[in-house]
Amino acid sequence: METRICCCQPETSLRCENCASKDANKMVIEQQPSSIPKRRQELLRWNGWGYKDSKFFINKNSHMEFTGERYRLSGKEMPGFRDWMIATTGLSLDHKAPAQQEITAAEIPSPIVNESFMEELKRTSISFSDDPQDRVFRAHGHTLHEIFVLREGCFQRIPDLVTWPGCHDDVVKLVELASKHNVVIIPIGGGTSVTGSLMCPENEKRMIISLDTTQMARILWIDEKNLTARIEAGIIGQDLERCLGEKGYCTGHEPDSMEFSSLGGWVATRASGMKKNIYGNIEDLVVHIKTVTPRGVIEKSCQVPRISAGPDIHHFILGSEGTLGVVTEVTMKIRPVPPVKKYGSIVFPDFESGVKCLHEIAKQRCAPASIRLMDNEQFQFGHALKPEGGTIFTQFLEGIKKLYITKIKGFDLTKIAVATLLFEGSKEDVLAQEKKVYEIASKFGGLPGGEENGLRGYMLTFVIAYIRDIGFDYYIVAESFETSAPWDRVLDLCRNTKDRIRREVKERGVQFPPYVTCRVTQTYDAGAAVYFYFGFNYRGQHNPVALYEDIEHKAREEILANGGSVSHHHGIGKVRKQYLQKTVSEPGVGMMRAVKHYLDPQNVFGNGNLMIPDSKL
Amino acid sequence: MAHYKDGYEDILEERRHKSDLKYCVKQRKDVPQYKYRKRRSPEEVKEHVIHSDRVKYTVEKLADRLHVTQEAVRREAQSILDEMAHSLNLKAVRGFAYFLIKIFKSLFRRIYVNEEGVRQLHRLIHEYPVLLMPTHRSYMDFLLISYIFYEYDLPLPVIAAAMADFSNMKFFGWLLRQCGAFYIRRSFGTDELYWAIFTEYVQTQLRNGDQPMEFFVEGTRSRTSKSYTPRIGMLAAALESYFKAELPDVMIVPISISYDRILEESLYAFELLGIPKPKESASGVFKARSILSEDFGCVHFFIADAISIRQFSTGHIDRVCHALEPRYINNLTKEEAELTTQLAFQIVREQQRHLVISPWAIMAAILMQSWETGISVRQLVKESDWLKRQAANMGAYVDWPGNTSPDSVVRHYLGLHTNILAVSDDMVMPRLVQPSAHVKVQNDHVMLNAATNIILSSYRNQLMHVFVRVAMVSLSINGCMQDCLSMDNLYSQYCFLEKIMARDFVFQPGHTRADFEQALLMLQHSGGLCASDGGVLVKKSITKHTTFYSQMFEPFLLAYWVLCQHLLSMSGSVHGRPLPRRLKDLARDAQVLGKRLVEQEAIKHYEVLSLDILGNGLATLASMGAMYKDKRNEENWLSPNHVMVSQIAQQLAAFIEVPAVQVTQEACKSIRVVLTAKI
Numbered sequence A: 001m002e003t004r005i006c007c008c009q010p011e012t013s014l015r016c017e018n019c020a021s022k023d024a025n026k027m028v029i030e031q032q033p034s035s036i037p038k039r040r041q042e043l044l045r046w047n048g049w050g051y052k053d054s055k056f057f058i059n060k061n062s063h064m065e066f067t068g069e070r071y072r073l074s075g076k077e078m079p080g081f082r083d084w085m086i087a088t089t090g091l092s093l094d095h096k097a098p099a100q101q102e103i104t105a106a107e108i109p110s111p112i113v114n115e116s117f118m119e120e121l122k123r124t125s126i127s128f129s130d131d132p133q134d135r136v137f138r139a140h141g142h143t144l145h146e147i148f149v150l151r152e153g154c155f156q157r158i159p160d161l162v163t164w165p166g167c168h169d170d171v172v173k174l175v176e177l178a179s180k181h182n183v184v185i186i187p188i189g190g191g192t193s194v195t196g197s198l199m200c201p202e203n204e205k206r207m208i209i210s211l212d213t214t215q216m217a218r219i220l221w222i223d224e225k226n227l228t229a230r231i232e233a234g235i236i237g238q239d240l241e242r243c244l245g246e247k248g249y250c251t252g253h254e255p256d257s258m259e260f261s262s263l264g265g266w267v268a269t270r271a272s273g274m275k276k277n278i279y280g281n282i283e284d285l286v287v288h289i290k291t292v293t294p295r296g297v298i299e300k301s302c303q304v305p306r307i308s309a310g311p312d313i314h315h316f317i318l319g320s321e322g323t324l325g326v327v328t329e330v331t332m333k334i335r336p337v338p339p340v341k342k343y344g345s346i347v348f349p350d351f352e353s354g355v356k357c358l359h360e361i362a363k364q365r366c367a368p369a370s371i372r373l374m375d376n377e378q379f380q381f382g383h384a385l386k387p388e389g390g391t392i393f394t395q396f397l398e399g400i401k402k403l404y405i406t407k408i409k410g411f412d413l414t415k416i417a418v419a420t421l422l423f424e425g426s427k428e429d430v431l432a433q434e435k436k437v438y439e440i441a442s443k444f445g446g447l448p449g450g451e452e453n454g455l456r457g458y459m460l461t462f463v464i465a466y467i468r469d470i471g472f473d474y475y476i477v478a479e480s481f482e483t484s485a486p487w488d489r490v491l492d493l494c495r496n497t498k499d500r501i502r503r504e505v506k507e508r509g510v511q512f513p514p515y516v517t518c519r520v521t522q523t524y525d526a527g528a529a530v531y532f533y534f535g536f537n538y539r540g541q542h543n544p545v546a547l548y549e550d551i552e553h554k555a556r557e558e559i560l561a562n563g564g565s566v567s568h569h570h571g572i573g574k575v576r577k578q579y580l581q582k583t584v585s586e587p588g589v590g591m592m593r594a595v596k597h598y599l600d601p602q603n604v605f606g607n608g609n610l611m612i613p614d615s616k617l
Numbered sequence B: 001m002a003h004y005k006d007g008y009e010d011i012l013e014e015r016r017h018k019s020d021l022k023y024c025v026k027q028r029k030d031v032p033q034y035k036y037r038k039r040r041s042p043e044e045v046k047e048h049v050i051h052s053d054r055v056k057y058t059v060e061k062l063a064d065r066l067h068v069t070q071e072a073v074r075r076e077a078q079s080i081l082d083e084m085a086h087s088l089n090l091k092a093v094r095g096f097a098y099f100l101i102k103i104f105k106s107l108f109r110r111i112y113v114n115e116e117g118v119r120q121l122h123r124l125i126h127e128y129p130v131l132l133m134p135t136h137r138s139y140m141d142f143l144l145i146s147y148i149f150y151e152y153d154l155p156l157p158v159i160a161a162a163m164a165d166f167s168n169m170k171f172f173g174w175l176l177r178q179c180g181a182f183y184i185r186r187s188f189g190t191d192e193l194y195w196a197i198f199t200e201y202v203q204t205q206l207r208n209g210d211q212p213m214e215f216f217v218e219g220t221r222s223r224t225s226k227s228y229t230p231r232i233g234m235l236a237a238a239l240e241s242y243f244k245a246e247l248p249d250v251m252i253v254p255i256s257i258s259y260d261r262i263l264e265e266s267l268y269a270f271e272l273l274g275i276p277k278p279k280e281s282a283s284g285v286f287k288a289r290s291i292l293s294e295d296f297g298c299v300h301f302f303i304a305d306a307i308s309i310r311q312f313s314t315g316h317i318d319r320v321c322h323a324l325e326p327r328y329i330n331n332l333t334k335e336e337a338e339l340t341t342q343l344a345f346q347i348v349r350e351q352q353r354h355l356v357i358s359p360w361a362i363m364a365a366i367l368m369q370s371w372e373t374g375i376s377v378r379q380l381v382k383e384s385d386w387l388k389r390q391a392a393n394m395g396a397y398v399d400w401p402g403n404t405s406p407d408s409v410v411r412h413y414l415g416l417h418t419n420i421l422a423v424s425d426d427m428v429m430p431r432l433v434q435p436s437a438h439v440k441v442q443n444d445h446v447m448l449n450a451a452t453n454i455i456l457s458s459y460r461n462q463l464m465h466v467f468v469r470v471a472m473v474s475l476s477i478n479g480c481m482q483d484c485l486s487m488d489n490l491y492s493q494y495c496f497l498e499k500i501m502a503r504d505f506v507f508q509p510g511h512t513r514a515d516f517e518q519a520l521l522m523l524q525h526s527g528g529l530c531a532s533d534g535g536v537l538v539k540k541s542i543t544k545h546t547t548f549y550s551q552m553f554e555p556f557l558l559a560y561w562v563l564c565q566h567l568l569s570m571s572g573s574v575h576g577r578p579l580p581r582r583l584k585d586l587a588r589d590a591q592v593l594g595k596r597l598v599e600q601e602a603i604k605h606y607e608v609l610s611l612d613i614l615g616n617g618l619a620t621l622a623s624m625g626a627m628y629k630d631k632r633n634e635e636n637w638l639s640p641n642h643v644m645v646s647q648i649a650q651q652l653a654a655f656i657e658v659p660a661v662q663v664t665q666e667a668c669k670s671i672r673v674v675l676t677a678k679i
C-alpha cells in the first residue's frame, strides 16, 4: 500500500503556493476538515448507507431501534415499525438474509498499473492510494444493484488507484498525466450517485484512477457585496452550509443527500435541493464554474448574473456526469441566513385534493421554501416510525390544533394525504406566507396539521435511506426513482405508475404485494417533480436485483408514457442510458457526443455515462 | 334441459319459484366498484363534460371559425349532451326488473349465464375500467345484460345505443335512459362538436369508472344474425384515454348472446327485403302478434375472458408520442388507429368463438339447401347429425342435448318454428310467413317466399362464421376444371373470395394467410380434402364436405353476380360512365333484376333479394376500386367501372353456376332480361 500526503491539506490549513487564493479583497474563511475523511470506511458504512454508527436493528424487545446519536430518531425504539413492515411487505423476522462480513483483499480485483503514469505521478505532490478497500469504496454509488453486489460479492472492475488532489492545479496536473499516458479518470465527490455513474466500465483495459475531490473543500472567499462565494468543488453539503452559517450566510441548496454529497457532484448531476422554491436548483445557484478538461480549462471571464454569449457553456458542464472533465471551483450565490424557519403541515382528505392544492399554490407563486405532498402509504409509513407508541390516530392528532381535530376526524385515515411545509424568511414574511398557503389549502379541503407533523416529515428524509439496509437483512429490496411531469399529468402518472408496479410484481409471481408510495417533492409553474419509493419482499425469488430492475424499467416506461421525464434530478448515469436518445432526439445525443469528442477525444473521462457509447469490446 | 350445464347456470330457475316483488327490492350486496371511482350522479357527469377542457377547446375553436358567439355554441353543446346522456337510477331499474322477469319468464325457457364470466367481472370491475362488448342481434340484448348484472349484484352498465333505433319509441327510449342507455347519432363523422362531447362523455365515465360501459362493436343490431364488420369509432374514442395514459388499463370483455329464436325475426326479414316495416315501438316489439305467448327457447349468455388493452398493445404502440400536446386535443397515431381496428376484429372473433350454436341453426343450414324440394324428417335428422359433427370439429360449441334422441331434438325445434315450416307426412316444407297487417306484400308470392327464406337463412347464418373459411377453399375446388389445383392458385382464389365477401363476413386484416392455412388443415383432417405435393387433387376433393360448404355460400356469390349484371346493364352517359347513384338505390335496382330472375326461375336462391347482401356487395366493389366514388352531401354516389365489374363478374361465375343471361336496359325503369340457352 502506498499513501502520500500532499502539502496542501485542509486539515493543516497549509497551502502550497499554487493553490493559494490571491484575491486579497475577499473575506477568507478559516477551514475545517471535510466531513468525509480520506479513509471513508472508518466513518461510513462500506456496504450500505450513511454513518457506521447509525442503523436500524431489531432490539431485544423485538422492536425496531435506531442506533447512534446523530439524528432525532437515534437511540429510539419504534414500537409500531416492525408490525408495519410485516403488514406491508410480508416481512418475517424468522427469515434473515445477512450480508457478507467483509470483502477480503483476495476477492478484490488486483489493479491494472500504468507504470509510466505512476512514475510521473510519484514525482508530483498529489496524494494517492492503492489500498483495496479505498478502491472498492470508490467503485460504486448507491443504487440497489451496487449495494447488493457489496453485500453478496464484489465488482468485476474497480478503480486501480485513488488520488486526492488538493486543489485546482493538482487536478490540471492529473488530467495532463492521464492524457499523456492514456489513463482513465473517474471523478468522485460524495459517492451518493444513484445512477450507476461511478461504476467502472467492466471492459475497460486501461488503468482507472478515481479522482476523489473531497480534499479540495475550501471556501476560498465570500463576497458580501455581490452575495457570492468561491468554493472548491469537493466540499460536502453539510460542511458548506455549516461554514457559511458561521458567517451568517447559506446557499440554501439542500438535497436530501446533503450530509454526504458534494458541490462538484451537484453540478455534475444537475442536482435539486429541497428549498429550491426560494434559492433555486443548482443551475440557478451557480455564477461561475471552472472545469478541467483534457482540452484545457473551461471557464467564463466574468462573474455576472446573466450573459448572452452564445449557448451557455455552464450548461454543457451541468449534468455532464463526469464525462467531460473535473469541476474544481464554483462561485455560488449565497443568502443571509433567514431569521425564521418554521415547519408546518396540511392534511388533505385524499391525494388528489392535495395535488390540486399544490398546483394552485404553484399557480399563485406562493410556494414556501419547501412543500411536499406524501401519499397515504407514505403517511402511514411516517407514523410507523414514531418513537412513541399509540395508534396512528392518536399520534397524529397530537400535533393538531383543537379547532381542526373534529374535522380531521371526519377524514378517512386510509385515504388522507399530508403535505409538509417549510417556511423561511422574516417573521412577517413567514406569517403572511403561512396565511396564504393555509387559505388556499382550505379551498381544497386541506386542514393545518401542525408543526410537529411537518418537522417529522423532513427528518424522515434523512433516516429513510438507512431503512433500506435493514430491509436487505430481511429479504426486502427497495429503491427510489423520480421524475417530473406537467401538472395535468401528475395525478394520472402517480396512479398509473403505482398500478403498473403492483401489476408487474404480481405477474412475476412475487408472493407478496409490493410497497409502492410516491410524493410530490417540488412544484414549478409548469409542473411538478414526483418521487417514488418501491420495495418488495423477494423471498422465493432467485435474482431479486434483476427482478427489481426489470420492474423499475417497466415503471419508467409507464412514467414516460404518462408524459413524465426520464429524471428530474438523479440523472442518466448508466442505468437510464437507454432512454437518453428518445428523450433528447438523435441529433441531441449527437450534439453531446460532438462536445465530448472535442473536449476528450481519448475518452480519458471514460466512465461510460450519458452519451458515451457502450463499447462492445 | 337442466338448471346447470357446462359451466352455465339458468338464472330463471330461481325466479320461477320465488317472489318477483321481493326480487326487485332485494338488497344488492358487495357490488364491486372501480377502486379509484368517485361517486357521481348522472347530472354531475354531464356537468363535467360541459366544463371539460375538450369541450371548452372545441367550443372556442368553432365559435372562432363560424363567427358565432361561444354562448351559442355552448347552447348547442348542451342540447347535444341532453339528447345523449343517460340518467341511470336504481329505482327505475328495480321497477323495470319487475316487468322484465315476467316477460323473460314467459318468452324464454332458460337464460343460461356462464358463472366463471360473472366471477371474472366481480374481480375486474374493482381493478380496472371495464368495457362490455356484446354481440347485437336483438333489442333484448339491452335488457338482458342489465338484468343479468342486476341479478348478479354487478354494477349496472351504461349502454351506448344508436339513436336511430329508438327514435320512434319515445316511452321505451325514455325508460332505457333511466336504465343507463345513452344515445348516439349514427353518423357524425365531421361534426366536431358532437365528436368532442361524445368523446368526453365516454372517456370521463371510463376514467372515473362510474359504471361498466357497454357498447356494440357491430354498431347496430345485426339483422342477419351474422356478425357485422366492426365499427371502430366508439372503441377508438374509448381507448384514446388509455393511449394518452389517463388510465392504467381498460379491460374489454366480449360477450356472446345466443338466442334459439330471435324476437324480431320477421321484422328483420321484411326490412332486409326493403318492405316498409311497421313503426317500431315498445308495443311493436312486445305485443306484435302476441309474441308473449310464443316460445323463444333458450338464451345463452357467455362472458368471455377480458382483453387487456395494455397487454394487447404492448410492443405495438408508443404512448410517449402524446407527451407533446394537451391530451384533450383529438389525435391518434396511425399505429393506434390500426391497433384499434385489429382489436375490434379480434373482439368480433372472440364473440363468434363463444356463440352457442343451436341445433336449429344446424337444421336451418340443411333446410336452406332443400328449400324447394323439402326434406323428410328422417333425412333431416341424419344430415343434422353429420353437420353437427362437422361444426364441432371446426371448434364450434353446439348446444346439442346429449341425452335426448336426435329425432326428438329435431322435432322439438321444428315445433318452435312452425311460423315458417310445416311438417306433413313427415316431410318438412316451408310455410310462408304471415306479414303483419300493414305490410303490403300479401299477394307478392316471390317476396313472401323470400321473406320466409330469409328468416330461415338468419338461423343458418349463426353457423356461417364457423364454415366460411373452409367454404372459401371448397368453392375454389368445386369450381376448378383441372385435375390438380396448385396451392398458389388456391390461395389467390381464396384471397379474391375473402375480398369480395369482406362485408358479409368478418375477416381480420392481415390474417388471410394464417386463416387460409388453418382452413386447409381443417378440411384435410376432417377428410374433406386431398392434397399432394403439387396441390389439391380436385377429383378426390370434391366430397360431401366441400360440396356442402360451397352450397352454403352460393347465395352470396350469386347475389354479387346479379349485382354485377345490373351494374353492367347501366349504360354510360357522362364521359362514358353511367350516372352516379346512391348505394341504396343501386341495391334496389339490383334487387329488381334479381326478382325477375327468380320469377323466371333462372335462379333459385331467394336470398339474392336481400338488400343487405346487395348493399354489402356494392360497398365491397367500391372498396375494390370497381366503383367510381363521388361525395355529395356527405353521401357516396357510385357509378360502376365496367371493365372491373365485368372482370369480377367473370371471376364469380367461375365459382358457381350462373344462368346465361343477357341484361339490357332500355329506359331507366324497365329492365328486360333475356334468357339464353344454358351453355
Ligand SMILES: Cc1cc2nc3c(=O)[nH]c(=O)nc-3n(C[C@H](O)[C@H](O)[C@H](O)COP(=O)(O)OP(=O)(O)OC[C@H]3O[C@@H](n4cnc5c(N)ncnc54)[C@H](O)[C@@H]3O)c2cc1C
Residues within 6 Å of the ligand: A141, A142, A186, A187, A188, A189, A190, A191, A192, A193, A194, A197, A198, A213, A233, A234, A254, A255, A256, A257, A260, A261, A262, A263, A264, A265, A266, A267, A268, A269, A270, A271, A272, A273, A274, A321, A322, A323, A325, A326, A327, A328, A465, A569, A570, A607, A609
Ligand atoms: C439518500 C439519497 C438522497 C438523495 N437526494 C437527492 C436530492 O435531494 N437531490 C438531488 O439532486 N440528488 C439527490 N440524490 C442523488 C445524489 O446525491 C446527487 O446526484 C448528488 O448530486 C451527487 O453528488 P456526489 O457528490 O455524491 O457525487 P458522486 O456520487 O460522487 O458523483 C456523481 C457523478 O458526478 C461526477 N462528479 C462528481 N464530482 C465531480 C466533479 N467535481 N467534477 C466532475 N464530475 C464530478 C461523478 O463522476 C459521477 O458521475 C440523493 C441520493 C441519495 C443516495
